[in-house]
Amino acid sequence: MNEQERYAWIELALTPHIGSETFLRLLNHFGSAQAVLSANIAEIKPFLIRTQASKYWRSDEAIQAAEAALIWEQSHTNARLLLLADSDYPALLTEGLPPPPLLFVRGNSQYLHQPALAIVGSRHATPQAMRIARDFAKALAHEGITVISGMADGIDTAAHQGALLGIGTTIAVWGTGIDRVYPARNKTLAAQIAAHGCIISEFPLGTRSLARNFPRRNRLIAALSRGTLVIEAATKSGSLITARLASEMGREVMAIPGSIDNPLSKGCHALIKQGARLVENLEDILQECPLLLQKSHLQSYSSQPAQQVPLTGIPPSSINNTEDLSSVSASVSELNPMEQQVLAALGYGVVHPDTLVTALGMAATDVYAHLVVLELGGWITALPGGCYQRIKS
Numbered sequence: 001m002n003e004q005e006r007y008a009w010i011e012l013a014l015t016p017h018i019g020s021e022t023f024l025r026l027l028n029h030f031g032s033a034q035a036v037l038s039a040n041i042a043e044i045k046p047f048l049i050r051t052q053a054s055k056y057w058r059s060d061e062a063i064q065a066a067e068a069a070l071i072w073e074q075s076h077t078n079a080r081l082l083l084l085a086d087s088d089y090p091a092l093l094t095e096g097l098p099p100p101p102l103l104f105v106r107g108n109s110q111y112l113h114q115p116a117l118a119i120v121g122s123r124h125a126t127p128q129a130m131r132i133a134r135d136f137a138k139a140l141a142h143e144g145i146t147v148i149s150g151m152a153d154g155i156d157t158a159a160h161q162g163a164l165l166g167i168g169t170t171i172a173v174w175g176t177g178i179d180r181v182y183p184a185r186n187k188t189l190a191a192q193i194a195a196h197g198c199i200i201s202e203f204p205l206g207t208r209s210l211a212r213n214f215p216r217r218n219r220l221i222a223a224l225s226r227g228t229l230v231i232e233a234a235t236k237s238g239s240l241i242t243a244r245l246a247s248e249m250g251r252e253v254m255a256i257p258g259s260i261d262n263p264l265s266k267g268c269h270a271l272i273k274q275g276a277r278l279v280e281n282l283e284d285i286l287q288e289c290p291l292l293l294q295k296s297h298l299q300s301y302s303s304q305p306a307q308q309v310p311l312t313g314i315p316p317s318s319i320n321n322t323e324d325l326s327s328v329s330a331s332v333s334e335l336n337p338m339e340q341q342v343l344a345a346l347g348y349g350v351v352h353p354d355t356l357v358t359a360l361g362m363a364a365t366d367v368y369a370h371l372v373v374l375e376l377g378g379w380i381t382a383l384p385g386g387c388y389q390r391i392k393s
Contacts (some may be wrong), residue, residue, distance in 0.1 A: 008033035009083055011066035013102035014204050017053035019363050020098035025049075027101075045262070049363040065204045069104070072179065072205055078194060088113070093223050096249040098365070100202040100220070104178040107198035111169045115292045116146035117285065118225035118246070120218075120239045121155030122232045122236040122264050129155065129232040129264070132256060133163035136229065139282045141168020145292045148173065148225050150217055151186055151193070155231050160189060170197040171224065175217035177207035212336075215369040218242055227252035227289040229279060233267030236376055240267050243276065244382075254279045290325045327381055335374075338362075342370040343379060348391045350383060 001009070012033045013023060025047045030036045036044070041057050048054060074079050082089060082103040090112040093099045105112075105209060117140055121134055137147045137159045147163035149156040151172040163170035172193050176182045178201040181190045193199055202220070203213060222228060223240065228246040230253075233239035243253045254277040258265030272278050277288040286292060332340060345351075345359055356367045371388055372382045380388045 001083075005032055005034050006083070007066065008037050009085060010069055010081060010359060011062050012036055013083075013100075014065040014069065015053065015059070015062040016056040017048075017050040018056075019049065019365055020100055021103045021363055022047060022049045022053065022099060029352065049361075050366070052363070053212075054158045063250060069102075070207050072104070076106070078107050080109055082109055082200075090224065093220065095223060097219055097223060102202065104201045104203075104205070105198060106194040106200075107196075108169075109198060111146055111171055111198040112224065114144075114146045114169065115294050116148045116171065116225050117289070117292060118148045118221050118228040118242075118344055119155065119159035119231060120228060120233075120236060120242050121230055122234065123152050123154040123156075124264070125154040125158070125232045126262070126264065129256075129258070132159040132252070133158035134165065134230050136231075136282065136285075137170070138166035138168075138210065140285070140292075141166025141170070142354050143282070143286075143293070144168065146171060146197075148221055150175065150214075150221055151182075151190065151199075153183055157186060157189065160193060160197075164192055171314070172197070172199045173217050173220045173224070174199060174201040175203070176209050177201060177203050177205045179205045180208065181211040201321070211373070212369060214238075215372045216365070219245065222246045222249060222251065223391070225232070225251060226291050227254060227285070227329040229285065230255045230271060230276070232256075232258065232264040233271075234264050235266045235270065236314060236378070237264075237267045238372070238376055240271065241372055241375065243271055252277065254285060254288055254343025256280075335377075338366070339370045339373055342367065343374055346380060346388065350389050352387045 012018060016125040026036045027033065029047060030039060037058065041054055044057060045054060070079055071347065073079050082105050084099055084101045087111065119137055121129065121133065133155045146169045147159050148171045149159040151160060151174065160170045160172060170193055178199060181187045190199065199300055201218065208212065222245045228243055228251060230243055231237050247253050253271060255268040255271040256279050257268055257272060263375060277284060279285055335343065341360060342356060345356055353367050353371060357364050371380065375382060379392050381391050383389055
């Protein structure tokens with residue numbers, strides 16, 4: 001790929017409302033990012049999933065975002081813009097979801113190709129659970145297994161800390177721009193991860209901590225991991241959705257039991273009842289997920305097979321949140337307009353997300369993100385076959 005095509009790729013990827021699906025549709029049709037950007041809006045419109053994208057076509061905002069990304073890459077050590085077209089793009093990110101066409105990376109991107117386990121759980125974890133998360137992450141790191149999490153408060157933070165204590169590697173997937181540390185108190189931890197592991201984000205520079213971004217972040221956590229270990233999760237925890245996503249992607253799901261008196265144990269107990277592996281020690285994890293001991297690097301991905309990535313058939317829970325979001329308001333008026341629109345379109349029947357995509361004209365990734373928020377808020381429930389039903393008026 002020459003420099004002109006690379007710049008065009010970055011600008012297209014950072015154009016507002018051009019998501020992964022639209023990006024791939026355009027690339028498949030026009031053949032290159034340069035050809036896409038050379039097309040006029042009338043030629044582009046039939047491929048746009050989000051109608052708002054037409055307002056930003058070749059906009060100053062997209063151009064400025066691309067220029068800022070390139071400056072960031074050039075002015076920071078161990079900083080990189082990783083493109084789907086690059087030969088070392090991680091293949092795991094193409095399984096079960098449209099792969100992000102662009103990732104911002106701090107640290108060593110080769111860690112994205114090592115066998116990894118996701119550790120997720122409550123932001124408000126008990127001291128005991130924090131210790132358990134650190135101990136398991138440290139033990140995994142000693143075995144040469146990379147630990148992945150989202151660097152949120154609670155279990156995420158403990159998992160990253162434990163991996164670093166184990167003189168191992170850890171990957172943090174952010175829901176903000178890679179130039180913003182969230183939570184801010186994890187600034188030192190972020191620097192340690194960048195030095196001894198890897199930080200990735202698919203969001204443009206300057207992106208703030210917005211609730212709607214966490215589902216997108218967490219689908220990457222599940223995709224990059226061979227398995228997911230849940231440590232403390234309430235019944236309304238997004239960690240349960242993360243676990244379901246991992247299962248639908250063919251990954252292993254494991255959970256650590258706790259006291260029956262602890263509300264934060266109920267989510268883990270529910271997972272175990274549904275078939276997740278009950279974990280008490282490191283050996284349980286290695287028996288359940290022997291691929292974690294695979295020493296060779298995982299397969300990379302290149303731009304040629306990227307055009308064969310399916311644009312439909314994404315698992316209904318392919319977007320998730322490892323954080324507890326049970327505080328979502330019970331008032332319809334406090335849902336954002338798009339969430340209200342999805343809720344209204346659901347009615348009270350049994351509906352598959354694909355039906356909502358067609359009816360609302362939204363991108364599949366947006367529909368799934370709104371469904372996750374509605375499910376965590378207790379408005380809807382997931383049913384067999386990937387369908388959803390409204391349960392609260």
